Amino acid sequence: MTEREQTHGTNDQEIHLPLADLIRIRRQKIDQLKAQGITPYPYKYERTHAISESHEQFDALAAEEKVVRLAGRIMLKRKMGKAIFADLRDVSAKLQLYVKIDNVGQAAFDNFDLLDMGDIVGAEGTLFITRTGERTLKVTSWELLSKSLHPLPDKHAGLTDLETRYRRRYADLIINPEVRETFVKRTKIIQIVREFLNAHGFLEVETPILQPLYGGAMARPFKTHHNALDIPLFMRIADELYLKRLIVGGYEKVWEFCKDFRNEGMDRKHNPEFSMIELYWAYADYHDMAAFYEEMLRHTVKALFGGYKVNYDGREIDFEPKFRWLTMVGSIKDATGVDFTSMTDDEAKAAAKKLGVHESEKLINRGKAIEAVWELKVEPNLIQPTFIADHPVEISPLAKRHREDPRFTERFELFIAGQEMGNAFSELNDPMDQLERFMQQGKAIEQGDEEAQPLDDDFITALAYGMPPTAGLGFGIDRLVMLLTDQQSIRDVLFFPQMKETKEGTVPVSKILAQILEDEKK
């Protein structure tokens, strides 16, 4: 414990962590810099080049001894007597700085010596190559742009602790370049899809996130409250019902990039807040949508990688061949030899149990039984892109009945690498049928199914005005990004995944700073 800490222990708890000492040292450096007339947090810096540009134009800039001004974070620092080398990094690239006492003068040299890894600086000088062949900026003057108080993670070992990486994503991004790259890819994927949809005449729209009634998916919602209206509101779990209202209204192609919220378990594939894209296409059916979606994915992969092969979790996924198309009951028959097509509820339940479906599954009807068998016997094997089509009507309350068999629906889900990558229907537009499905769902709610959908009067009203035949599709953006960036956890494609609050153990940095602030005032 230092003298300083013993003297100023006025807080309820004395902070004597090594981290606090490291921060104090950096505060003292700020004082020394201020004494030299340096502002630790100035307002701006005029750059002439991004660091990547200094690399691209290096030969010309070096030959002409052009003065360049760069800015970024100091990632490494090596003092060699009367010269200091430092690695400067901006968003685009990294370049070495060479600060020599003869070039900048004694004062600027000593001040640079006070800098730490993590500090943000601007530097002016000319470019050259060192004896060891490294491109370098020979600094003639420099400015401190922001003093870093908290030490960076280890310069070699990096930051690997998952909890810290998620809770302090900024530290993760500073230290792990591949993480920055993953999120850039995320943005690119969304851009590619957006451009594709726009190019095909789909209108990007926005619909309510706060809704008086939730629907459009099977999930438990988040509930909140509006004070002025004094009414309960739900965070949306899907966009479906609002986008279909827009189709009723006369738009023929609409889509939305939607943040959805589902109040359910969290794991590697689920975050309570996630992103989907939903699109609705009037006068088309689910076959049209399947072809369109297949083309969109193929285009996205090509635009992103230049080819059609994607590696995920050690496997190669090929987007070039036409995606397989299997019906749900057909794929079960292929895998087990059992044909569920014409079974009654009781027959289907018995068959499901015989095929090893777990006791705990709620096999309340034929549809649930088929789904359970399918999940057990077929789903895990769907590595290459495969459409699974024509789900039982019981598990598809918003899909139109199959034109050839009313026990099933015109619906498909796409599976890639064992993951669902989209869900689409020929949308149910018969208001009477839709009403009956809602009433069916109502019974399920009464039986304790917390994920069944409540009756939406206004949606039925909209359908009563008449909705053209329409195909609709929804797919999870996070899952698509996982697939295309070879990430196995949704948390690695969300900047700030949901985490539980920690109350014990670590002392918040703000508390350390508060005590230092208090000490400095004395």
Add this chain to the structure above:
RNA sequence: GGGGGUGUAGCUCAGUGGUAGAGCACCUGCCUUUUAAGCAGGGAGUCGAAGGUUCGAUCCCUUCCACCCUCACCA
């Protein structure tokens, strides 16, 4: 919710029933084209939290917290 694992310095990690170590980072000194710079010296820890056993716990026991894996539930 069940099972398994992890939690020690700012970071990455060793370790022990007798109040703790390494590398990086940090501090001091030397070094004017170095580069995981080097050399010499030094400082730094509520060993996740709370109880218990014990003469003595970071270690053993109990409970709790967070994170990871896995099964279940769930899209």
